[in-house]
Structure formats: C-alpha cells, structure tokens
C-alpha cells in the first residue's frame with residue numbers, strides 16, 4: 001500500500017466543468033465520407049506511406065511505416081479507397097499542412113487478416129517492435145511513441161509504473177469515461193507494461209473528482225488480484241496530471257527538465273495508452289480510434305469514440321455547435337491550442353475539442369503592468385518565478401530568461417490564470433522559446449556553412465600542397481640519387497621524417513596545410529560565398545533588430 | 558487570436574488595490590475617533606492630488622488614462638501618505654508630498670510596477686527632511702473641534718501648542734535625551750497602557766486590517782512575521798540588557814508605524830522583495846534598521862528610511878534568494894541524464 005502522498009508546490013483549482021460531458025456514455029461516431037489520416041501524428045520521424053492513390057485498404061492495414069525506431073506506424077481505421085496522398089491542414093495552431101492519406105470508406109469495414117502474435121511468449125524487444133508497428137503512442141497529449149518508453153533501460157528494472165488517469169484539466173473527460181467503461185482492460189494493459197518494464201509496483205492514479213472511475217478501477221483491480229497494482233486517488237489540483245507533477249505526488253521524486261523519469265526508476269503512461277497496448281497485443285488491433293471529449297459551447301456535450309482521421313467539423317456537428325461560438329480549441333482551457341481550421345482531422349493527440357464563446361471564456365482583459373505581486377510564483381508548479389521570466393522575455397533579454405530556467409516552464413498556464421494584471425504570461429514564454437530556437441537554428445545554419453566552407457578551403461589547400469609536395473619530391477628525388485653532404489634539403493624542415501626525403505616533404509606540406517587551416521579557422525567569416533554571407537547577415541540582422549526592439553521596449557529601470 | 562490559458566481567475570489589480578483600501582478602514586476610523594476629522598481631510602486632499610497627478614503623467618506619457626486611473630494604485634499611495642502624516646498639516650504639505658510620490662516616485666521610474674522605491678515612504682522622507690518641525694505636530698488626544706481642524710488644514714493661523722502633544726516615540730526620545738529613564742518617561746501623561754494613550758488602538762486596528770489582507774491572500778505571512786519578529790527580537794535583547802535606556806518589545810511593536818509598516822508598507826509588492834526567503838530578509842532588515850534609528854538615530858521613527866534603504870537592496874536580495882526550481886533541488890541520481 002502506498003502509505004503517503006507527496007505534494008507539488010503551486011497549482012490552481014479552476015472550476016472542473018467535467019459533469020457537462022459525463023452525463024452521457026461514450027458514443028461511437030459514424031464514419032465521415034472521407035478520413036484524412038496524417039502520416040505524422042507523434043513525436044519522431046514521419047512514417048513512409050505504404051499505399052498509393054487508388055489502392056484499396058482494409059481496416060487495420062498499415063498505411064504508413066515507422067521511419068526508424070523513433071517513430072510509429074499509422075493505419076487505416078476502416079476499409080475503403082485511398083483517394084489522395086497530399087498535404088492537408090493539421091489541427092495545429094499554425095494551421096500548417098502536412099502529408100496525409102485520404103481514405104474514402106466503402107462502408108464494408110472489412111478487416112485485414114491479423115498476423116498471429118503471441119505476446120506471452122515474445123521477447124520484450126519483439127513486443128516493442130510490434131507496438132511500434134501497431135502505432136501505439138502516448139494518448140495523454142504528448143504522443144511519444146510508447147515502445148520507446150517500455151524499456152527499463154540499463155538497470156533492467158523499474159521501481160514504479162505510473163498509469164496516469166488524473167486528467168486534471170477542466171472540461172476534459174475522455175479518460176474519466178474510458179476508466180469507467182473499460183477498467184479491467186486498462187489494468188490488463190498496465191500489467192503488460194509492468195512486465196515489460198520489470199516494474200516493482202504499478203500505481204494507477206486519478207484525481208478525487210472522479211469517484212465513479214475510481215470505484216470502477218478499484219473493483220477491477222480487486223478482481224484481477226495483483227498485489228503490486230494499486231489504484232491511488234490524489235487530490236484534485238491542476239496540473240496534478242502533468243507527468244512530472246504526478247510522479248512527484250506519488251513518489252516524492254522530482255524529475256528535472258530534460259531528464260527521463262526512467263533514470264529515476266519511474267515510468268508514466270496515460271490510461272488510454274495502457275488500453276491501446278492491451279488491444280494491440282491481445283486483439284491485434286492497431287491504434288486507429290480514440291475517445292474525444294466534445295464540450296463547451298455545444299448543445300450535446302459528450303465523449304465520442306472516433307476513427308482517427310475524422311474531420312473535427314464532423315464531431316462538432318454531432319454535438320451541435322452553438323452559433324455564438326467564437327473559437328475552437330483542441331485540448332482543455334488551460335493548455336489547449338486554438339484550432340484555425342475546423343476541417344482538420346482528429347489525430348492521436350486529440351483528447352478534447354472545446355468550443356468557446358465569449359460567455360464561457362471571456363476574451364482577455366487589457367494587459368496591465370506587472371505589479372510583482374508574486375501570485376504567479378505561488379501558482380507555478382515548476383517552482384519558477386514567472387514574472388522574472390516575463391520581464392526578461394518582454395525585454396528580449398533571452399539569456400536572462402534562460403538563467404531563470406525558461407525551459408523548465410511546462411506552459412501549464414497557472415501563472416496567467418492567477419495574474420491580477422491579466423498578462424498573457426505564457427504567450428511571452430512561447431515567444432521567448434521560439435526566438436531562442438530560431439537563433440539557435442540560425443547559428444547552426446551559419447556554423448555548418450562555416451564548417452563546409454572551412455572544409456572546402458582545407459581541401460583546396462591540401463590539393464595545392466600535395467601538388468607542391470609531389471613537385472618538390474620529384475625535384476628532390478634527383479639530387480637524392482647522388483651522394484650529398486648528408487643533409488637532405490627537407491631534413492631541416494622535418495627532421496623527424498628520417499631518411500626518406502619524399503616522406504619528409506609530404507609531411508612538411510601537410511604541416512603547412514594544417515597551419516593554414518588553423519589560420520582560416522581563426523578568421524573563418526572572412527571569405528564566405530555570397531549565399532553563406534547572406535545567411536549570416538540574416539542572422540546578424542535578426543540580432544540587431546532584436547536589440548533595437550529591446551531598446552525601445554525595455555521598461556525604464 | 559489569443560492563446561491558452563483561456564480560463565482566467567476572477568481577479569484584477571483594481572480588486573487587489575480596493576481590498577487594501579478596505580483593510581485600511583479600521584485604522585483610519587480609530588485615528589479619526591482619537592484625533593479628529595483632520596485625517597479625513599488629508600485623505601481627500603491626497604486622493605485628489607494623486608489622481609490628478611496620475612492623470613497628468615499618464616497623458617504626458619501617452620498612456621490610456623482611464624484604465625490606469627481605475628487600477629486604484631494611486632489611491633493606495635495617497636491613503637498611505639495621509640495616514641503616515643500628522644493629520645493637521647497645512648494642505649500644501651500633503652499636496653507636495655503626494656505629487657512627489659506620484660510624479661517622481663512612480664512615473665519618472667516608468668509608472669506602475671516599475672518604481673524601485675515605495676512612493677509613500679519617499680514622500681514621507683522628503684517631507685520630514687524638509688519640514689521637520691511641522692512633521693512632529695501630532696494633535697493631542699483631547700482633540701479640537703472639526704471647524705478648527707478644517708481651518709488649520711486649510712492653512713489658517715495655527716495655535717497648535719494648545720492641541721499638539723508629542724507622539725510616544727517623540728516623548729521617549731526627548732525624555733531619554735534629557736537623561737530620564739524609560740520607566741519615568743512612560744509615567745508621563747502621553748503614555749497609555751503600553752505604547753502611548755490611544756496609539757495601541759491604532760496599532761491594533763492596523764494589525765486587524767493586516768490580518769484581513771492575509772486572510773484574503775493579498776499578502777503572504779512572510780513580511781509581517783519577519784518584520785514583527787525581528788522588531789521584537791532586537792528590541793527585546795536591548796531591553797533585557799538595559800531596560801532603563803531601551804523600551805520594551807511591546808512598546809516597539811505597538812508604537813509609531815510598526816504595525817502599519819509590517820502589514821501595509823513593507824508588503825508593497827512593487828518595491829519589495831519577491832521570493833519567500835527574500836521577503837523574510839527584506840522585512841527583518843527594515844525592522845532592524847527602524848529600531849536602530851529609533852534607538853540611536855536623529856528621527857523618532859525610522860520605518861520610512863528603513864524601507865527606502867531596503868528597497869535599494871531588493872534586486873540583490875531577490876537574486877540571492879531564488880528558490881530552487883522543480884527538479885533542481887537535489888543532485889540527480891547516478892546516471893541521471895542532464
């Protein structure tokens with residue numbers, strides 16, 4: 001038994017608004033006329049398409065193969081025809097398009113014949129490959145390929161496997177409803193994960209605002225009867241469902257930014273991911289459907305069991321989008337992203353579709369200056385000083401922002417939620433992070449241009465030197481036939497070269513080339529090609545603009 | 558298009574400032590009851606001056622005037638100046654003090670949120686340095702009728718000797734300079750039970766308002782606790798060593814601006830330290846310096862100077878007391894990839 005729960009600092013308690021979408025059970029949504037299945041739905045490489053336009057596909061057929069190991073496959077959710085493979089708008093704040101396989105269902109829903117896979121007998125490596133090819137990725141929102149995390153690492157075992165059903169964001173209820181509907185299978189999936197990770201204990205955690213799900217899971221745990229598996233109810237406080245916060249609450253361990261929890265003996269998966277693992281291994285079903293909460297400003301908020309690739313408009317039509325909706329959000333009200341395009345498809349990361357109206361989420365009030373009240377710091381679950389990050393990001397003082405650990409910010413939004421000055425703090429952090437990334441990209445580009453240039457220079461020099469060396473060697477070879485006074489001309493240049501004048505000359509030439517290369521390296525921006533120069537100029541220009549801007553924006557101090 | 562979070566707590570700067578104003582009401586009521594309506598006049602004058610200066614500065618700086626005026630921060634500064642000053646000062650003094658606070662103390666540094674010094678304390682210090690005699694004219698408890706008070710505030714002929722009595726801190730100072738010992742001074746008429754007749758009540762009313770701010774989470778416990786704790790500690794140690802020359806901790810806690818300072822002045826977020834440990838150091842520093850000035854300095858109460866001195870140290874205190882970030886509190890275990 002877990003005797004003690006820990007706590008994380010900060011956090012906020014917004015109105016959960018969960019009961020809106022839990023009154024009705026999960027409904028299976030009818031297929032749309034067209035499914036748009038993006039190839040890239042996870043962290044990692046973009047899968048290669050395995051089908052062509054005009055191909056017939058079956059339910060569960062792999063249509064995109066994992067690109068390397070840090071990737072995951074994608075599958076057809078039903079049978080039909082491939083009508084296009086082309087870039088389509090994605091459910092992403094940028095509104096960018098990315099390659100997708102467009103399938104027109106034929107209504108037969110014929111399944112592909114599954115290859116038998118006996119996971120009980122399979123080695124962990126084989127199970128991992130199987131899960132990668134079944135397209136199982138983290139369904140809590142991070143969509144990290146699950147097979148990569150189902151590895152105990154060097155030590156060969158794990159202390160704690162955390163199954164995350166906390167679902168701390170307001171409005172979202174897809175995990176809640178899933179836990180109520182399929183508690184046994186979630187736990188069975190968790191036990192498979194436990195085996196693969198050689199985990200000593202499994203903690204299935206959820207917030208105390210989901211009593212029905214907790215009761216269902218506890219009953220299921222009882223009937224499965226595993227001493228090492230425990231359902232833990234944690235206090236409701238946003239963002240208790242953040243992996244790091246939940247690990248902290250359950251184990252007291254703080255996993256720093258940039259570290260893997262495995263190194264601390266803990267691994268964490270979402271409840272829906274555990275179920276996906278179970279379905280893939282036990283029933284051979286790849287990940288082609290997920291539960292999506294449709295809520296907010298809609299007539300009939302509820303959870304839908306949806307084929308991945310279904311256009312978002314299809315879900316809102318089913319739930320009845322109200323006319324005064326001013327904004328669509330994928331995710332919850334704290335961390336969700338604004339959806340620029342209602343025709344973008346549901347992807348593996350889509351846990352919630354939230355319609356906003358001015359009455360539901362009032363547009364932000366005008367921003368006032370920061371009064372340093374420290375509310376944000378008290379609310380920050382990452383123990384940051386959000387207002388310091390804000391000052392430095394706003395002044396474009398990105399180095400200082402990084403010193404205040406900008407990149408430890410999980411963008412949970414707690415700080416902006418409590419700020420009495422209504423400062424959109426998280427926007428400033430997102431902006432600062434993207435600027436820093438952009439600069440690093442510029443720098444990388446300039447650096448690699450520089451390296452390419454140096455290498456070409458060095459090669460040209462070497463060729464010149466080699467020619468010279470050959471010439472010299474030919475010249476030197478002639479006197480070398482005659483006996484001389486004992487010292488070859490090259491000997492004073494490279495005494496170590498011994499008695500072979502040819503070798504000595506070549507080594508001398510090489511030494512000169514090296515020296516020259518170093519000289520070039522020392523002033524490596526002197527002679528660039530116009531293209532490289534332009535690249536570097538652009539970077540410099542950006543920097544200059546940045547400092548000018550910060551000059552004019554900087555608060556008087 | 559705006560981004561996450563879409564959900565915001567129902568809060569605003571105005572709400573914070575109005576709560577502070579409300580929390581000041583008990584002490585203002587007690588002061589009016591003890592010393593007469595002069596304070597209300599001063600509050601009205603200070604408020605009008607503050608709003609006028611704020612509006613003028615905002616329009617000169619081409620900032621939206623209405624929104625910033627509505628945030629209530631100028632009123633908080635005005636009220637704090639009014640409660641710090643003797644209530645029967647002539648009107649032009651409060652106007653000078655308040656204008657100085659708003660124009661120089663606040664807007665020349667960039668306005669709300671940018672000022673390194675507590676504007677109210679800046680005004681207080683300017684006035685006490687420029688007009689030390691007027692600044693020590695506190696009315697006695699017997700009071701005077703409202704019409705006379707109005708007459709004086711508006712600059713009429715002053716016959717203040719009839720009504721002014723030294724504040725307890727003044728009396729203590731003068732007495733000690735005259736080689737009387739503490740207990741002898743305490744016997745005199747100006748002293749009530751602990752810290753001067755009536756003054757205990759003012760102090761308790763500030764404390765009550767401060768508890769309200771704590772309960773409503775406008776301030777945290779760090780500054781008042783460190784302030785009062787440090788004040789009790791230094792005055793207690795001195796008192797134990799030589800009770801005939803140093804007043805008791807109870808006196809220091811309830812006299813002068815201790816309570817006001819601990820709950821309402823040192824807690825000014827803009828000019829104060831922000832980290833939890835920083836707040837402790839900041840507040841304890843103010844209390845220590847204030848006590849030193851009370852015991853050895855040239856002014857009877859030193860809180861205003863102490864606050865300004867510690868304001869200077871805030872950037873350093875904040876940098877040196879940054880709390881550890883999540884996951885950076887302990888070294889990672891072996892093999893922790895950093």
Ligand code: SF4
Nearest residue numbers: 370371373374376419
């Ligand atoms: S909550 Fe807002 S006003 Fe307060 S310190 Fe943080 S950023 Fe500044």
Ligand code: SF4
Nearest residue numbers: 380409410412413415
């Ligand atoms: S968004 Fe970042 S800075 Fe703000 S509370 Fe969350 S972790 Fe802290």
